[in-house]
Amino acid sequence: MSSNDNNGYKPIAIEGKWQTRWEEEGTNSLSADLLERGENPYYNLMMFPYPSAEGLHVGNIYAFTGADVHGRFQQLAGHTVFEPIGFDAFGIHSENFALKQGVHPMDLIPSNVANFTRQLKRMGGMFDWDHTVDTTDPTYYRWTQWIFIQLFKAGLAVRKEAPVNWCPSCMTVLSNEQVIGGRCERCDTPVEQRNIAQWFFRITQYSQRLLDGLKNIDWSETTKKAQENWIGRSEGAILHFPILPEEQRGNSFDGMSKDELFSATKDLKNIEVFTTRPDTVFGATYIVLSPEHPIVKDITSSQQAKTIKAYQEQTAKLDLVARQKTEKAKTGVFTGGYALNPANGTAIPIWISDYVLMGYGTGAIMAVPGHDQRDFDFAKTMDLPIRQVVRSPKTSENNITDLLEAYVGDGVLINSQAFDGLPVQEAKKKICEWLKDIGLASVHIGYRLHDWCISRQRYWGPPIPIIHCDECGPVPVPEKDLPIVLPRVEDFKPDDSGVSPLARMEEWYITVCPECGTTARRETDVSDTFLDSSWYFLRYPSSDSETAPFDSDITSKWLPVDCYIGGNEHAVLHLLYSRFITMALHDIGHIHFQEPFVRFRAHGLIIREGAKMSKSKGNVIIPDQVIEKYGADTFRTYLMFLGPFDEGGDYQDEGIQGPHGFLHRVWETATEALQNDSVEKNAVVERKLHQTIQQVTEQLPRLRYNTSIAALMEYLNVVRSKGRVPQKSEVEPLIVMIAPFAPHLAEDLWESFGHSESIFSGMNWPQYEPDKAREDNVEIAIQINGKLRGTITVETDIDKNSAEKIARAEKNIARYLDTAMVKRVVYVPNRLVNFVVESNNA
């Protein structure tokens, strides 16, 4: 079935007509006046796309359609809906593509944006084209730079030298989030470590708030969980292990009292370790430091110095993939130093090993080989003592033998002096308190979250607005001098130097210090793309403003965002950064809310014929072709019909016939109904109509699009059942209800039904009346011992006795009850009668 070959529904013509009209009449654009008034506002947001050269892919269209259906429904329900779209066009993605094609990104991006714009208009979204953003436009990134400066002034942007992930292929620093299993997210190259001075946003200061905030926002559970895991809070303690000076090696601290131990150790330097298992401290038989730990040089004995140095160098050379391989055998070196176990005063050796990471906790651990698998493996390899201090409740006391693996489960303490017999949970508290008393412990909460490195040694991004002055240090560019425009550089290829291509342009980076006027140097790194996208939703409603990133009146009316729809691949990247930037701007006093997105829903993924789509398999759906053949309305409706929106679906090429045929039938039914405007109502149709309105009205806001469309199909089947003649009043509500899915068709039929205004111009969503949705009769099930044995049709809400009487009279039921004794009758109104019987045959 091809669309334009019959003289009925002609989607291509209808869609062209309405897209032109919407544009001419500004149907979807909010005027400055409307934005300022902000009456009954609804901010409907979707994740803006990266404008690739290939054009929109189905995943984009799926996400945008789902969001657009929601926006259109809210509009029909009476809201003033603001539904903007824009382009996230900075970043490595664009840059690498430009390099490959030999085109300058400044030439490439505009043509990609133009193509995306054409496609987005063609799919019929109600986008406000008067309020778009393009992150590469200086009028936008001027404010991205402004945000950097605000954070800098608030002490939230700091420059520090740090080991960073370096992709030797992309020749740039990657954030932790961009490293997948030790490899570059983009090109799959193993990532190396490098030490470079970088700008960091101190997102870790917000760890707890970012975690707490999750409780009060209406987000997809999976997304919240991903953020929770990413922030990775763990409660524990920092324990102090006094470093034993060489001259005290021979002394025994074992068996000292609390006071004696305190006075013997109070002048000693400590190694601080973070642990979530302070209860196992009696089982700590050695210490392991990260090879990079600054204290290593102080404790290494002269005999061990050479070996330690060699190991440190070996580790530094290791790329992160090799270092993070869990299955790799444990390696490490003894430093020659000893520390005191603060719990039992035993001197224990201090080792270094690459399985301890500098980036987490204190970069040092107390090793409890009896109760931690990593420590166990290490102890076995290095032949270090293993001491069991927790007994499983399942094991009998005499059964403690050599462990085959660490016991990490619950239990009670043993070999822990005064704490023997305490359950693990209780021991954690008690041991902490005890060590706290003698100054050897503090309660500590650790987070996995790292500071956000925003420096990129690349070309295609907004220059970081900082001037380095030998006298004044890093000085922010005065706000009046923004934007710092990214110059057009023909040779923008990155090199292995670890600095941005901008660092090759002396005429650009030499400047004067805004504070002291001496010659100074601009920062030549650009910022991370995720900074561009961490605030774009603040810009949309204020995109007309030339004097502020976001107008405070408009922002207070339209934000936070009412509904945000996007992919869960951004669960811990974009969505976390956006929350952080929002909180920071709130604290600095620029906005009135702390959470940017009241509601977030992650959509599912579309596969095709049971398989993932990929260019290499050659099975990608080309949206332009589908739209050309069936029209945007059919494509939209089909995508939404595939399955639950948050789960995605399997795109089967033949399946599009269903929704396509449905829209044809709607068109034909409506056209026929125009001739039939009878006042007489058909009871069956009317009842089904009200049931349908109820169902769809309840399901649409919950994004249950597939079942909503099914309900509309059912209704149309009733309207046309046995080829009956449709009435105008039966069809008009259907036109409104399909409008979110098939907006062009709905507009056209709405017009032919005599309306001069756009269907989306008012509160046109139909109301249902519960009385009219009510059935007079219902078919109910009759069960014997829970098994279906017949059905009867009774009046709605009939009482139990009458229902039972009718049920008993049913032929098949009577047969069963003849030979059985009824012990109980369960009656569920309008559902079933269940006879619980005991058989007499026995």
Next chain:
RNA sequence: GCCGAGGUGGCGAAAUGGUAUACGCAGGGGACUUAAAAUCCCCCGGGAGAAAUCCCAUGCGGGUUCGAGUCCCGCCCUCGGCACCA
């Protein structure tokens, strides 16, 4: 290994603890037509039976309940995310 989602006809999928398989695709039969397309009508989980009707079926094994796709316990498999995070 940990966290999350899921497993239902030939296929995509429905089902507040209450008649499993709605809606759609594919398939079969029929109407209209010179023919095709489009449209319309009917059938369509498996098995037994002439029929009435009965048995089996929601990944597997148990349990709770008058009644379980749905709740509980123990497994298996698939897909996403995290992973030497102390």
